[in-house]
Every structure is written in C-alpha cells, then in structure tokens.
Amino acid sequence: xxxxxTRRNRSALRGLxxxxxxxxxxxxxxxxxxxxxxxxxxxxxxxxxxxALEQAGMPGVAAEVSxxxxxxxxxxxxxxxxxxxxxxxxxxxxxxxxxxxxxSVVVLQLEAEGKLDLDDxxxxxxxGLLQGNGYDGNKVTIRQLLNHTSGVHDMVSTPEWRAYMxxxxxxxxxxxxRTPRQIVDMALKYRxxxxxxxxxxxxxxxxVLAGMIIEKASGHTYAHEAERRIIKRLKLRETxxxxxxxxxxxxxxxxxxxxxxxxxxxxxYDATEYNPAWxxxxxxxxxxTGDLNRYYxxxxxxxxLPAAQQRELLDTVETGTFFRYGTGLIARTLSCGxxxxxxxxxxxxxxxxxxxxxxxKHTLTFHLNGDWLEDGRLYEDVFEAEFCxxx
Numbered sequence: 001x002x003x004x005x006t007r008r009n010r011s012a013l014r015g016l017x018x019x020x021x022x023x024x025x026x027x028x029x030x031x032x033x034x035x036x037x038x039x040x041x042x043x044x045x046x047x048x049x050x051x052a053l054e055q056a057g058m059p060g061v062a063a064e065v066s067x068x069x070x071x072x073x074x075x076x077x078x079x080x081x082x083x084x085x086x087x088x089x090x091x092x093x094x095x096x097x098x099x100x101x102x103x104s105v106v107v108l109q110l111e112a113e114g115k116l117d118l119d120d121x122x123x124x125x126x127x128g129l130l131q132g133n134g135y136d137g138n139k140v141t142i143r144q145l146l147n148h149t150s151g152v153h154d155m156v157s158t159p160e161w162r163a164y165m166x167x168x169x170x171x172x173x174x175x176x177x178r179t180p181r182q183i184v185d186m187a188l189k190y191r192x193x194x195x196x197x198x199x200x201x202x203x204x205x206x207x208v209l210a211g212m213i214i215e216k217a218s219g220h221t222y223a224h225e226a227e228r229r230i231i232k233r234l235k236l237r238e239t240x241x242x243x244x245x246x247x248x249x250x251x252x253x254x255x256x257x258x259x260x261x262x263x264x265x266x267x268x269y270d271a272t273e274y275n276p277a278w279x280x281x282x283x284x285x286x287x288x289t290g291d292l293n294r295y296y297x298x299x300x301x302x303x304x305l306p307a308a309q310q311r312e313l314l315d316t317v318e319t320g321t322f323f324r325y326g327t328g329l330i331a332r333t334l335s336c337g338x339x340x341x342x343x344x345x346x347x348x349x350x351x352x353x354x355x356x357x358x359x360x361k362h363t364l365t366f367h368l369n370g371d372w373l374e375d376g377r378l379y380e381d382v383f384e385a386e387f388c389x390x391x
Contacts, residue, residue: 043072045385046364050076052378052391053368059256062087063366064289065386066297073289079253079369092238092252092286093367094276095352096345099285100207102226104146104328105299106214108309109229116217118143118312118327122150125213129184134191142213144196145206146327147317151194154203155187165278167261170348174274177244180208183280200319204282207328211281222281234298239287246273248286253369255349264372271349271371283347289365292354296342301360314341314358336388340364346371355383362387 043065053061053076060077075087110116122130122145123137130137130152144150155161164173187205194201211222218225223241231239240249257271258264276284287295302310316324316331324331326341332355333339340355349371356363364386373379385391 042069043074043386045389045391046072046382047074047076049378049382049385049391050074050366052381053077053373056373056375056378057370058368058373059370060087060253061366061368062089062091062253062289063364063382063386064089064293065362065364066290066293067362071290079251081254081256087253087369088251089290090238090251090288091367092249092288093352093369094248094255094283094345094347094350095285095287095292096279096283096347096350097204098287098292098343098345098352098354099279099281099283101296101299101328101343102230102285103207103210103214103222103281104313105304106218106222106225106229107142107146107210108305108313108327110214110217110225111312112306112309116142116213118146122209122213125216126209129209129212130188133188135188140196142210143312143327145210145213147200147315147325148202148206148319149197149200149317150203150206151192151196151199151201152203152205152209153187153190153193154201155183155205155208158186158190160186160189162262167259170257170259170271170274171269174271174278174348175246177275177277179277180212180280183208183278184212200317200325202319202325207282208280214281223284226285230295230304233304234294236287236291236295239285239291239295241284242276242286243284244275244277246275248272253350253367255347256370257349258372259348260371268370274348279347283345289367292352292365293356293363296354296356296365297360297363299360300341300356300358332383334384334388335390336384338387340383340387351379353379353382355387357387 050061050063059081060079062075065072073089079085079087119141121138122140140150163169214222214225255272256268313327316326319325329341330343331341342355345352351368354365366382
C-alpha cells in the first residue's frame with residue numbers, strides 16, 4: 001500500500017505487502033545513476049516526483065499515464081544498476097497485489113452469472129476449512145474476504161512466514177512451492193483478528209481463500225478464469241499468471257531487495273526470481289505499466305462488469321487509514337479532492353501502484369524496482385503530482 005511513515009499507516013502497509021511480512025518503509029538507500037527524464041509536457045510534476053524517488057535511493061522508477069491527451073512515459077534511475085540499462089515502458093514487472101483486483105473481478109463475474117453470491121458463506125464453498133481455533137466459516141462471507149472485513153488472520157503476519165520468506169529465509173526458500181491449502185493453514189494456526197464484519201484488516205489469506213472458491217465455483221483455477229475472462233478479452237498481451245515459474249520475461253527491471261529483514265543492513269540482493277506460488281491469488285500476476293493502465297481503465301469505465309456488480313466493486317468500507325477499500329480496490333481521495341481507484345502491489349524487489357479516475361479516463365501506473373523507502377510521502381507524491389498537478 002502507501003508508504004507513509006505514521007505508525008497507523010505502517011500497520012496498513014504491513015498487511016498490504018503481498019508476500020513480505022514487513023513494512024516497506026525500511027531505512028537504507030541503494031541504487032546509482034542520474035535521473036532520466038520523461039517526455040515532459042503537462043507531466044512535469046509527475047516526472048519531478050519520479051526524480052525525487054530515484055534521488056531518495058531507489059534503483060529505478062518508471063511511470064506510464066494514459067488519458068485524453070494520449071500516453072506518456074517517464075522514468076528515473078535504472079532497470080539494471082550494474083549495466084546502466086534504463087527503465088522502459090516494455091519492462092515486465094511483478095504486479096503483486098494488483099492480482100487481487102483481477103481475482104475480485106472474476107468473483108463478481110461469477111456472481112453476475114448466478115454461479116455464486118457475494119453473501120455466500122465460506123463454509124458453503126470450502127466446507128470444514130474455516131472451523132476451530134475461533135473460526136466459523138458459516139459466519140464469513142465471500143464479500144468479507146474481498147473487502148478484508150473477514151477477520152481471517154494474515155499469513156504474511158505469522159512468525160512462520162517471516163522465517164521462511166524474510167531475510168535469509170527468502171534466499172533459502174524462494175524456489176519452493178506452497179499449495180494454497182498450506183498457505184491458508186499457516187494463517188489458521190492463529191486466531192481471528194476480530195469477529196467477521198466488525199473490523200478491517202488487510203489479510204492476504206482472504207484472497208487465497210477467494211482463489212480456492214473460484215476453482216470450486218467454476219471448475220478452473222483463478223488464473224485460468226482471469227486469463228479467459230479479462231486478459232484475453234482486453235488483449236493484455238504482456239500480462240501473465242506464471243504459476244510456479246520463477247523467471248520474469250524479458251525485458252524486465254531487476255528486483256533489488258533488502259529482503260524485509262528485521263534489522264536490514266546496507267546489503268542489497270537480486271530478488272527478481274522466486275516461485276510465485278508463495279503469492280498465488282494474492283499477488284502472482286506479471287504485467288507492464290501499459291497493460292495495467294488498460295486493465296484499470298476498462299474496469300472503471302464499466303467494460304468488465306454489469307451495473308449491479310460495478311456498484312459492488314465500488315462499495316468501499318472504512319479502514320481506519322487514509323484510504324478506503326472496495327471489492328479488491330483501494331480508493332484514495334487526494335488533496336485536490338480527486339478520487340482515484342486502483343491497487344498497490346508489494347513483493348520482493350518490486351512496488352507497483354495503479355490509480356485511475358472514476359470514469360477510467362485518466363490512469364497512472366508506476367513501478368519501483370527497489371522495495372525500501374525512507375520517506376513514504378515521496379510515494380504518495382506521485383499520485384498528487386499526476387492527478388493534482390502538485391510538485
């Protein structure tokens with residue numbers, strides 16, 4: 001999620017880290033080189049916001065904007081600091097929790113087809129899975145999974161996850177495969193965060209469960225359904241669900257990481273490769289800035305859902321933070337009053353964020369190929385620059 005430095009928003013960010021289990025706003029700096037300007041024009045403020053991220057120590061940052069005036073691309077820093085290769089609009093990236101939006105759209109489409117209902121219980125679709133240790137799947141609905149009001153504990157917040165996938169654990173286990181059931185069981189060892197419907201907490205486990213429900217309701221994996229229903233329909237040719245393949249298609253930006261270690265030092269690691277099964281339905285997808293723009297623009301302009309499901313998509317709940325959360329969507333209200341919808345994706349070596357206006361006509365995606373940042377305001381400044389002209 002956003003990388004502001006208040007304690008409350010650090011807590012929100014911790015939950016939004018798809019496969020991490022640690023706050024992104026860690027101390028440290030990395031990366032070399034000078035800022036590489038974009039095309040300028042009316043996006044001068046946005047380019048300056050990108051430059052500020054590179055100057056703050058990010059290895060590289062790239063942004064693409066689509067709108068009534070056409071398409072703009074800007075960058076700063078490098079895709080590969082060892083060779084000096086610059087960021088490009090063709091770079092593939094791990095989109096992290098943007099996957100959640102695609103999963104939510106599949107569920108909403110299944111509801112529109114009468115194959116499930118958002119108010120169905122988890123018990124109906126996954127009998128016996130959410131039972132015991134304070135859980136009762138009869139009381140948790142699909143809707144509560146998708147808007148994070150279920151109370152189901154986040155597997156990313158467990159000691160087991162931190163041991164496996166943070167710090168040295170990442171280097172030892174990143175190529176291993178975990179099934180959705182194994183990931184869910186990691187979380188269910190711990191009691192619910194609250195009674196269903198009585199609070200809000202970002203839990204990646206919710207979307208592992210949602211992916212399992214899609215398979216039960218459709219007979220196919222969430223990835224198959226998203227590819228058939230969304231990716232092929234919108235001709236998102238650079239967007240894929242890699243399954244267990246640890247590699248990124250070329251070209252790509254190297255994913256530089258401090259591995260979310262508890263006490264990070266100056267060491268920076270290449271975290272580009274890992275088994276996406278660790279993220280699964282919470283953060284598996286690979287895409288590009290252009291494909292993400294096309295997806296969110298189509299989604300917000302109503303091209304993927306009937307009117308009833310579009311209303312459910314945009315029905316947001318209070319989170320106790322500076323953003324509201326819909327059905328797999330983050331809703332930001334910026335300082336100039338503009339409201340934008342999208343999602344952030346945070347995985348090892350990669351931070352991706354997309355936002356689009358309510359009509360889908362003005363869309364921004366930006367990507368950092370480093371996963372730490374001292375001053376989280378610089379992250380939110382990119383939104384403010386593009387949509388409010390500040391900076």
